[in-house]
Amino acid sequence: MAYCLKLQPPLGHHFKAVSTSKKSNQILKFRINSCAVEPENVHKLVVEVREKLEKEHNTLPVGKNGRDDEDMILWFLKDRNFSVEDAVPKLTKAIRWRHEVGVSELSEESVKSVAETGKAYVHDFLDIYGRPVLIVEASKHFPGKHKHSEDEMLSAFLIEKALSKLPDGKQEILGIIDLRGFRTQNTDIKFLTFMIDAFYCYYPRRLSQVLFVEAPFVFQPVWQLVKPLLRSSSPLVRFCSVETVREEYFTDDTLPAKFRS
Incomplete structure (x- = not known):
């Protein structure tokens, strides 16, 4: 059996280092949520x-x-x-x-046309908790500009890329959804549904937390549609400000350029 x-530490709080005995480390053979x-x-x-x-x-x-x-x-x-x-x-x-x-065959070249929009990318640095960071700039996504299959390919490529950056002992990544400049024309429920399914069905327990940064009023109806789809994963979502991203998740040297000003 x-x-x-x-x-799981409370969202929005720093992880604190806790001294543990060698014996307790042996007991926790598998990590969080396993x-x-x-x-x-x-x-x-x-x-x-x-x-x-x-x-x-x-x-x-x-x-x-x-x-x-x-x-x-x-x-x-x-x-x-x-x-x-x-x-x-x-x-x-x-x-x-x-x-x-x-x-297994995805590459920078195979997703180039979609990646060039800049709407999603893997950050060069880890956050202060040692997690690879996948950033989405929602204002740069326009439904129909690319095929849904192309967006799926980009998503899979970036998730795989983020996972490849996991340090030893880490298993999860951080997602940041930058909602500054988001408008109704950026809404894509079909793609949001896919992303939820992707992290539940295809990459389970790989997402540690998702930050929705500076969510505007027009995003509220979208959230009301999406939230029920998250089921038990909704506690992973945190709505926050740019200042919170700066102060609680990165150092001055590792802060993504988009959050510097």
């Missing part, structure tokens, strides 16, 4: 999922992001509290999506 630990399972049992569960996928979904691709990708299998097991029955259908959906989008 797995025993779940959910250790369950403690003995290593030998974890391997057995990974093998069980892999064999189940081969037997029941043998048309799924193999290799990185495929049905035999043990790192991905392990992550989805953690997400589903090490339940094989719960992990398999979610993993199957994720593998199919990654194959359809071509996640």
